[in-house]
Amino acid sequence: SLYSTCEYCQTVLMRQNMNVLNIGKASCVQADSSPLKIGTTGTYKGMSFEILGRTQAVQSDGYWNEWFVAFSDGHTGWLSESIGEYCLTVEDTIEEYPDFNSADIGSIFNYKGTRYMIANKGRAQVTAFEGELNFDPQGSYDLYYIDLRSFSGKAGTIDYSDFASGKGNPEIFIGEYLDFKDFNFQNLRDEEEMVRRRAETARTFKCPSCGASHELKSGKIARSYVCEYCGSCSDLSNDSVKLLFTYETNMAKNAMRIPLGTEAVFEGITWTVIGAQKKYSKDDGVKEYWEEYLLYNDLQGYRYLEYNDGSWSLNYIIHNVPYIRSGAQRCFVSPANKGGSICYENVTYKHYASYVGHVETVIGEFPYLVVRNETSHMTDYIAPPYGLCSELNSEGIFWSKSVYVSPEQMAQAFNDPSYNRASRKIGMLEPSRVQGKLCNSLIHFVAVSALMLVFVLLALCRSSEIASFETKVYTNQDSSFVSEEFEVPGSFGNLSLTYKFYCQPPAWIEYNTTLVNVKTNEARSFEAVGDYWKEGGEQGGKNPVSIFIPSVPGGQYRLRITPRIGLGNDEMGQIVTKDTPLSTYRNYGAGTVFLSYNVTVNRNVPFWTFWLILELLLAIVPAWYGIRYFSENTERWSNSDHCGDDDD
Numbered sequence: 001s002l003y004s005t006c007e008y009c010q011t012v013l014m015r016q017n018m019n020v021l022n023i024g025k026a027s028c029v030q031a032d033s034s035p036l037k038i039g040t041t042g043t044y045k046g047m048s049f050e051i052l053g054r055t056q057a058v059q060s061d062g063y064w065n066e067w068f069v070a071f072s073d074g075h076t077g078w079l080s081e082s083i084g085e086y087c088l089t090v091e092d093t094i095e096e097y098p099d100f101n102s103a104d105i106g107s108i109f110n111y112k113g114t115r116y117m118i119a120n121k122g123r124a125q126v127t128a129f130e131g132e133l134n135f136d137p138q139g140s141y142d143l144y145y146i147d148l149r150s151f152s153g154k155a156g157t158i159d160y161s162d163f164a165s166g167k168g169n170p171e172i173f174i175g176e177y178l179d180f181k182d183f184n185f186q187n188l189r190d191e192e193e194m195v196r197r198r199a200e201t202a203r204t205f206k207c208p209s210c211g212a213s214h215e216l217k218s219g220k221i222a223r224s225y226v227c228e229y230c231g232s233c234s235d236l237s238n239d240s241v242k243l244l245f246t247y248e249t250n251m252a253k254n255a256m257r258i259p260l261g262t263e264a265v266f267e268g269i270t271w272t273v274i275g276a277q278k279k280y281s282k283d284d285g286v287k288e289y290w291e292e293y294l295l296y297n298d299l300q301g302y303r304y305l306e307y308n309d310g311s312w313s314l315n316y317i318i319h320n321v322p323y324i325r326s327g328a329q330r331c332f333v334s335p336a337n338k339g340g341s342i343c344y345e346n347v348t349y350k351h352y353a354s355y356v357g358h359v360e361t362v363i364g365e366f367p368y369l370v371v372r373n374e375t376s377h378m379t380d381y382i383a384p385p386y387g388l389c390s391e392l393n394s395e396g397i398f399w400s401k402s403v404y405v406s407p408e409q410m411a412q413a414f415n416d417p418s419y420n421r422a423s424r425k426i427g428m429l430e431p432s433r434v435q436g437k438l439c440n441s442l443i444h445f446v447a448v449s450a451l452m453l454v455f456v457l458l459a460l461c462r463s464s465e466i467a468s469f470e471t472k473v474y475t476n477q478d479s480s481f482v483s484e485e486f487e488v489p490g491s492f493g494n495l496s497l498t499y500k501f502y503c504q505p506p507a508w509i510e511y512n513t514t515l516v517n518v519k520t521n522e523a524r525s526f527e528a529v530g531d532y533w534k535e536g537g538e539q540g541g542k543n544p545v546s547i548f549i550p551s552v553p554g555g556q557y558r559l560r561i562t563p564r565i566g567l568g569n570d571e572m573g574q575i576v577t578k579d580t581p582l583s584t585y586r587n588y589g590a591g592t593v594f595l596s597y598n599v600t601v602n603r604n605v606p607f608w609t610f611w612l613i614l615e616l617l618l619a620i621v622p623a624w625y626g627i628r629y630f631s632e633n634t635e636r637w638s639n640s641d642h643c644g645d646d647d648d
Contacts, residue, residue: 033219033298034081035188036067038131042183044088048072051079053131057143058237059124062223062367068133076134078173080157083221083367084301085317086183087155089175097170100144100160105396108332109148111172116148116156117321117332120396126161141165147396151323151330151344177319180299194298207232208243214365217261217274218296222365226275228260231361233370245372247361257307258293260364264305264413266314266405271295271303275364281355281378288639294366302367305405309639311427312405313387317398322349322381322388333390342381342388344401349381349388352428352640357391380428384636387429404429426632428639433632438625445622452611459606462493470598473565475585479576483559485518488552489603495552496605497559499528500544501597503567504586506533508541509597510564510573515549518556524549548607565595 040051053068064082071077077090098109100121109116124143144160155176162168203216205225209232216222216236224244226233231247262273275294280287290308292315297303304315322344323330333342341348359374376393385404390397404427405413411420426433467486473479488495499511508531516523526549532541566573567586574580588594637643 032065032221033194034065035194035299036065036079036081036185037187037189040185040187042069042185044071044077044178044183049077051131053129053133055126055130055133056128057124057126059122062221063127068131077175082301084180084297084299085177085319086180087175087177087319088183089155089157089173092172092174094158094170094172097158097172098146100146100164100170103146105392106332106334111148111156111174114150114152114154115332116150116154117397119147119149119321119398121146122395149319149321151321151332153320155319203236205234205236205241208234208241209246216365217272218365218367221367223368224370225365226362226370228363231363233362233372235369236365237369244370247372256363257291258305258414262414264295266295266303266413269297269300271297271300273305273364275362275366277362278360279357280360281357283355283639289360294364304400306402308428310423310425311430312407312410313402313427313429314405315389315400315402318344318388318401319399320344321399344388347383347386349383349386351642352380352382352387352637354379354641382428384429385431402429404431406430426635428636430636432629434625434628438622438629441622441625445618448618449615452614456606456611459604462604463606464489464603465600466603467601468598469559470596471561472593472596473563473576475576475582475588475592475594476578476580476590477576478578479563479565481559481561481563483561483599485556485558486601488554488557490554492551492553493604494607495549496546496602497528497549498544498546498600498602499530499597501530501532501595503532503595505539505541506568507531507595508566508573509595511545511597511599512562512564513547514560515552516558516560517553518558520555548605548609550607559599559601561599563597567594 036051038051038053042049042051049069049071051067051069055066055068056063057066062083064080067079067081069077069079069088075090077088080087080089092112094111098107098118103109103118103121105118105120107118109118122145124145125140126143127140141161142164144164146158146160148156148158153176154174156172156174159171159173163170202219203222204213205216206213207225207227207230210227210230212227212229214225214227216225222236224233224236226247233244233246235242235244256276258273258276260273260276264271264273272295273293274296277292277294278289279292280289282288290306293305293307295303295305306313306315322333322342324333324340324342325331330343341350343349355378357376357378359371362370374393376391378392379390381388387402387404389400389402391400407420407422411417413419432438466488467483469481469483471481495515497513499509501507501509503509508529511528511530512525513527514523514525526547528545528547530541530543530545532543533539562575564573564575567584570584574584576584582588582590585594
């Protein structure tokens with residue numbers, strides 16, 4: 001049999017075989033601005049379906065529609081619509097199920113090979129019915145449910161209504177959340193009908209405390225309103241408005257950054273600011289504040305625009321649960337997790353902070369009953385420009401994703417240039433302001449360094465030894481040395497002279513050298529100093545030693561070297577001649593060799609010092625951006641639970 005409710009008189013009809021029976025009356029559904037209606041069609045996993053009827057359920061955080069759908073292959077399902085969120089499920093079989101009363105939020109439930117987390121549980125009341133349904137819709141009934149989430153994309157609900165009333169066992173419905181556009185809906189309410197529905201669902205009321213008149217942007221979806229004039233919170237669950245409490249601090253009188261009713265466009269969708277909250281957490285007794293602005297759109301539901309320490313982010317609820325990688329396994333994130341990294345949509349998020357969030361004051365309308373002094377256990381994870389937040393409260397555990405909104409995007413969204421003011425401090429989700437420049441400078445550094453290396457390698461290939469000389473220094477003989485002629489090839493290039501001496505340590509030698517062009521007699525003079533010492537088991541010194549001579553034209557050359565030599569502790573040294581006293585040479589006799597050295601001449605030698613200087617100059621820019629990037633990262637994590645950690 002199939003039940004149907006007349007849309008005009010709410011008579012409940014039951015189809016039995018070829019007969020239609022009148023079995024009573026059903027409650028009328030509450031008018032809303034949903035774009036869906038009976039007769040709307042869509043597709044899910046390649047199969048078409050049609051909406052046949054619906055129920056409406058109400059609880060403290062608002063009401064939602066459950067649309068009864070029939071698929072083209074004959075089986076049925078339910079499309080849940082709640083403040084812009086859509087989940088399609090079909091009934092499955094269940095034998096083992098968690099106990100409703102003892103089930104803990106965050107605990108794990110295994111069902112047919114999929115691990116689910118119990119995200120929330122609650123009690124609602126199904127109050128109204130419309131169209132064709134697969135059960136008798138007479139009278140309202142209590143709905144006890146547990147909502148399930150997974151990181152595989154699946155979601156589910158366990159319905160304990162029949163079990164609680166003693167009429168049967170719990171029922172399980174498995175499916176997934178999808179965006180509105182993913183269902184490819186057809187035959188929706190047209191624009192004219194939507195305008196009419198908005199007019200039908202529009203609602204105004206007067207504040208029971210100060211008498212101020214308020215128009216509700218979300219119509220009958222709104223469940224509470226906090227007056228911006230007096231701070232009084234009103235319960236809008238029924239036609240009769242009831243005063244709940246009054247906030248001592250009025251947010252409107254404390255420089256609210258975005259006025260109620262302001263419109264903004266994000267990703268082509270127009271949103272209206274309908275509410276705002278000022279929240280805080282405590283760190284060593286000091287309150288750290290942030291603000292959340294509630295945005296509303298008829299089709300998309302709700303988003304939160306958050307202002308925190310000078311930066312903005314756009315937040316929305318997610319239904320797939322993030323996970324922790326453990327080898328090849330995926331594990332659910334515990335609500336008590338206060339460290340490590342988690343994954344969501346193949347992005348790794350680092351734990352940022354765990355804290356208790358307090359609501360200090362509220363203004364505007366909300367789709368749930370505002371609770372005075374509400375607190376939630378919150379955990380933030382970041383992967384700029386994205387963030388994840390888990391919020392655990394008495395209703396359950398909820399995950400949201402945040403996206404950083406730049407000052408330029410804010411100015412464009414609100415069509416107000418005053419929002420285009422960058423904070424001096426880097427925001428928690430703000431992408432690095434210098435990372436792009438750092439990457440570009442590193443690319444340029446590597447490219448130019450590689451090009452310079454190519455030139456160095458080419459120079460090494462051209463480098464060659466063109467002459468080598470060895471000479472000995474005798475006691476009581478002139479130590480000056482004039483080399484044989486040698487050819488310097490090529491038109492222009494550099495020369496490198498490498499000196500190495502051999503002597504009993506300690507000793508030092510100053511090579512006073514003149515390079516003479518045989519043809520032009522042009523001379524260039526220079527000097528180099530080498531030393532050699534030995535003490536105990538250690539030895540050292542600058543031996544050999546090289547000098548670099550740039551821009552030497554090709555031709556025939558000679559070297560003239562007049563060394564100044566110091567032996568032992570002789571700091572002044574001497575130019576050895578035939579008249580040098582024999583005592584100068586320590587234990588060497590007359591006419592004996594007491595020191596020898598050789599000179600090697602190389603052409604077109606790479607100038608490593610010059611190359612190193614260029615490398616250092618090139619490294620200044622990426623080093624500067626690297627320092628700024630490190631400074632940004634340090635500043636970003638300064639308010640986190642990991643301030644000072646080396647890996648941040």
